[in-house]
Amino acid sequence: SAVISQKPSRDICQRGTSLTIQCQVDSQVTMMFWYRQQPGQSLTLIATANQGSEATYESGFVIDKFPISRPNLTFSTLTVSNMSPEDSSIYLCSVQGQGGYEQYFGPGTRLTVT
Amino acid sequence: GDSVTQMEGPVTLSEEAFLTINCTYTATGYPSLFWYVQYPGEGLQLLLKATKADDKGSNKGFEATYRKETTSFHLEKGSVQVSDSAVYFCALSKDQAGTALIFGKGTTLSVSS
Numbered sequence: 001s002a003v004i005s006q007k008p009s010r011d012i013c014q015r016g017t018s019l020t021i022q023c024q025v026d027s028q029v030t031m032m033f034w035y036r037q038q039p040g041q042s043l044t045l046i047a048t049a050n051q052g053s054e055a056t057y058e059s060g061f062v063i064d065k066f067p068i069s070r071p072n073l074t075f076s077t078l079t080v081s082n083m084s085p086e087d088s089s090i091y092l093c094s095v096q097g098q099g100g101y102e103q104y105f106g107p108g109t110r111l112t113v114t
Numbered sequence: 115g116d117s118v119t120q121m122e123g124p125v126t127l128s129e130e131a132f133l134t135i136n137c138t139y140t141a142t143g144y145p146s147l148f149w150y151v152q153y154p155g156e157g158l159q160l161l162l163k164a165t166k167a168d169d170k171g172s173n174k175g176f177e178a179t180y181r182k183e184t185t186s187f188h189l190e191k192g193s194v195q196v197s198d199s200a201v202y203f204c205a206l207s208k209d210q211a212g213t214a215l216i217f218g219k220g221t222t223l224s225v226s227s
Contacts, residue, residue: 001160033214042203043158045214092157094215101146101165101207103215107157 002027002095004106012112013083020079021109023093028073030096033103034066037090046091049076083113116141120204120218127194127225135189135221137178137204145206147171147180147187148215152201161189161202194225 003026013019023032031050035043046066047055055068069077080087090110094103121136139147149161149171162171164180164187171178176191187204204218 035214042217042219043215048214101213102148102160102163103207104160105150105158 001097002029002104004093004095004104006093006106006109008109009107010110010112012114014114015084017083018079018081019083019111020077021091021093021111023076023078023106025074025095030073032070032076033094033096034068034076034078035092035094035105037092037108039088043092046078080111083111085113087111088113116145116206116208116216118204118206118216118218120202120221123201123220123222125221125223127223129196129225129227130193131225133189133191133194133198133223135202135204135223137187137189137218139185139187139204139206141185141206141208141216143208144182145208147178148205148207149176149178149187149189150203150205150217152203152220154200158203194223196225196227199223199225 005024007022034046037043045058046061047057049055049068049070051070067079090108092108094105117140119138146165148163150158151161152158162173164171167182169180178187178189201220201222203220205215
């Protein structure tokens with residue numbers, strides 16, 4: 001399984017500001033996924049990030065609000081822009097396992113917007 | 115569309131009790147099925163998986179069998195411990211590279227000594 005790290009692990013941000021979350025994988029992967037987990041809720045996919053191309057966003061998520069970069073096969077960033085309290089969530093990145101369809105998750109970034 | 119339905123929680127048990135968390139799914143084709151666990155303050159960990167009908171996934175004393183006839187993947191453990199207290203998520207994958215997981219809402223398990 002892949003080892004995934006995320007930075008920051010948590011942050012408290014003011015309304016209207018932006019936060020960039022980093023995701024680093026210890027091996028090269030084609031696709032990375034970004035999920036959001038709102039308090040007490042399940043995981044919702046934000047977007048799929050493929051190296052060298054634009055990220056693919058799920059319904060309800062737009063690039064202007066959640067821009068994603070994928071500069072190489074081991075790294076991705078997710079920015080939460082112009083934040084509001086409704087953006088308070090845990091943001092997780094994940095990668096697909098080798099030879100299977102399970103996914104491995106980073107430890108998450110716990111974001112609180114005041 | 116595809117979906118996963120889990121039993122509502124919280125589930126509260128005494129140590130050494132038997133655990134069942136129900137999970138059913140709706141999907142076309144032959145998805146892979148997973149159970150993930152999220153311990154307090156931590157990220158998601160893959161607990162077990164099954165990729166085809168009648169497969170049994172197992173790990174750390176937990177088991178789940180892929181039942182295509184009932185579209186179910188119930189999680190069981192014969193004797194729970196306090197350390198099993200966590201949120202458990204059932205999920206499916208459509209078995210295509212680059213396909214995201216579809217998660218159930220999660221079931222909170224609380225085990226007391």
